[in-house]
Amino acid sequence: MVLPKSEKDRIAASKSSSCSQSMIMQGKEHHKILERVRETSGRNRTSKGMSLEVIQEDHGLFTVCSDTYKNKYYPIEAHNVTCESCRDRCPYCQVCKCMYICSCDDNAAGRKNICKHIHAVGNFLKNKSHPSKPKSPTEEIEMIQDIVCKEDSTRSQVEEQITEVKMKLQSLLSECDEMKDLESVKALNNHLSKAYGIVHAGRTYPAQSNNLPVDTSTVLEPSNKNVVKQDRLHSTKKRKRKDEGKSLKKPSVRARQEIVESLAKSQSDISFPIMSTGAICDEHSYC
Helix, strand or coil: CCCCHHHHHHHHHHHHHHHHHHHHHHHHHHHHHHHHHHHHHHHHHHHHHCCCCEEEEECCEEEEECCCCCCCEEEEEECCCCCCCCCCECCCCCCECCCEEECCHHHCCCCCCCCHHHHHHHHHHHHHHCCCCCCCHHHHHHHHHHHHHHHHHHHHHHHHHHHHHHHHHHHHHHHHCCCCCHHHHHHHHHHHHHHHHHHHHCCCCCCCHHHCCCCCCCCCCCCCCCCCCCCCCCCCCCCCCCCCCCCCCCCCHHHHHHHHHHHHHHHHHCCCCCCCCCCCCCCCCCC
């Protein structure tokens, strides 16, 4: 069926108009996304320029002091920290509108905006996970003191654990003489061999994980490893066909000539019966 020229023009015009409308909609959507990114970046810069104090009261609950009003605090609660589907995300602190909920006016009446207080929480967590370099000698001294305090606390914890291990070993020495079961003694000897490996690996800090003994009971192995083959009730070996290799082949030119000659000779030897020209006999009479 051939459409008239006017109908073709109408279809082409409708297609071009729909295409242009979709392009306009995509452009508007892209413009909205850019505006939201600019707004989010501006609020992040504003939060950095203000002296917003962030207090972490509990895991997932923060309190931000107001910079405009004294003695006013805004509680911020974690909502969906692991959100990865939102496209509106701050490029600096990597916070989206689904992660935290603030009680300020920007987030009132059900609106979900990334206010300056949420940006302050994001920057606070970012600086906490990635501490910045010291800006003055005083800050450098404080950082060194923190590192030394952490090392001292780690050393004290190690000493406490060693003391507890020694107490357990002393109690084992007194109880070993009372053991009578051979399998229990073998199991204890096996565990002590592993303990020697742990002690040798723990002489360095951090411990060399390659030298630590591996507990085979906790190692996850694939289910198809070292599979024992089962005996089958029938043979799975492929049997060869008896007539394999025997097939019809196309005869050569000489063979075709011989076939033609033999057929011609056989036809010349055939004698056909000669019908008599006498009267036609009745079908019930014998001539």
